[in-house]
Amino acid sequence: MTERILAEEIAFYEKHFEEFRRKYAGQYLLIHGAQLIGAYDDELEANYDGYRQVWRTRTEGQGYLVLKAGDPAMPVVEMPIVTRTRWPSDAENPT
DSSP states (O other): OOSOTTHHHHHHHHHTHHHHHHHTTTOEEEEETTEEEEEESOHHHHHHHHIIIIITTSSTTOOOEEEETTSOSSOOOOOOOOOOOOOHHHHHSOO
């Protein structure tokens, strides 16, 4: 599969980001394709509706996107820098 998973949903969200942020502040959005299915106060409810309205009724395996209005479409993951410290025993067993 060469297409990015949820590429259409992410592009749609990013295109309407400011509108969604203002109109649906604090709510969870359910997006399928280039369509906003609904806005929910509860993330679990949004996921349940995604399963019920998208996953079960369309070709199985089609995805949907649930995220909080105003959050970035692609989460930023920060990873600590890992350094290796030489221990006295390293001199005896170089790697």
